[in-house]
Amino acid sequence: MIAIIDYGLGNVLAFANMYRRMAVPVSIARTAEELTDATKLILPGVGAFDYAMESFRRSGMYDVAVERVTKDKVPVLGICVGMQMLAGGSEEGSAPGLNWVPGMVRKLDTTHFTQRTQLPHMGWNDVHPKQSSPLFAGLEKDARFYFLHSYYFDCQDQADVLATAEYGSRFACAVNHENVYGVQFHPEKSHDFGARLLKNFADI
Numbered sequence: 001m002i003a004i005i006d007y008g009l010g011n012v013l014a015f016a017n018m019y020r021r022m023a024v025p026v027s028i029a030r031t032a033e034e035l036t037d038a039t040k041l042i043l044p045g046v047g048a049f050d051y052a053m054e055s056f057r058r059s060g061m062y063d064v065a066v067e068r069v070t071k072d073k074v075p076v077l078g079i080c081v082g083m084q085m086l087a088g089g090s091e092e093g094s095a096p097g098l099n100w101v102p103g104m105v106r107k108l109d110t111t112h113f114t115q116r117t118q119l120p121h122m123g124w125n126d127v128h129p130k131q132s133s134p135l136f137a138g139l140e141k142d143a144r145f146y147f148l149h150s151y152y153f154d155c156q157d158q159a160d161v162l163a164t165a166e167y168g169s170r171f172a173c174a175v176n177h178e179n180v181y182g183v184q185f186h187p188e189k190s191h192d193f194g195a196r197l198l199k200n201f202a203d204i
Helices: 012-021 049-058 062-070 191-203
Strands: 002-005 026-029 040-043 076-079 103-107 121-126 144-149 151-155 161-167 169-177 180-183
Touching (some): 002 012, 012 026, 012 191, 040 062, 040 191, 049 062, 062 076, 121 161, 144 161, 144 191, 151 169
Parallel strands (some): 002 026, 002 040, 076 180
Antiparallel strands (some): 103 151, 121 144, 161 169, 169 180
C-alpha cells in the first residue's frame, strides 16, 4: 500500500486518483497510525521550504515517517518542495530539512538567464536521466515533465543525481539515495510521463 502523506500541502487527491486509475493500492495518510502499514510513502509539497517543514512537523506524522524511512527503509518519493525537504536545508529559509539525501537546496542562478528566462521556472521541460534507475524505466528518452519552482537540489554526492534538466544552467531534477527518491517536477501534472514515473515508483 502506497501512503500519500497529507500534511496540508500538495495535491494529494491528484496522486491518489492517478494510482486508482492504474489499480495500484493507495491511501491518503493524515495520522501517524495510517503510516505504520505502508510499504511506500509519497511526500508532496508546495510553497516555501520553512512553512512546509513546519507543517510536516506539526502534522503528527513526522516522527513515524522518519522512523519508517530511516529504520524500516520504506521507499519514499518526495515531490516538488517534498523533494527539497529531503535535503539538509534550503537557502530559502532557516529550518533544517530531513537530511535523507545529503545536500542543500539553492536558488536557480539567474546570472545565466537570458532576457526571456525568468523565475519561477514554470512549464514543460525535457528531463535527462543520468544513470539507470527503476524510477525512470521507459523514460530514458524524450521524457518531458511539468515544473514550477525557483530552487533546486544541490547534491553533496553527484552519484545521488538521477536526472537533470536545463533552465539557464543544468540542475538536478531527480535524486536518489538508498531508499529515498525525489523529483522536482510535478508528475501529477505531467500526463503519460508522470503516470509512468508514479507506476515505476509503485513497482520499486
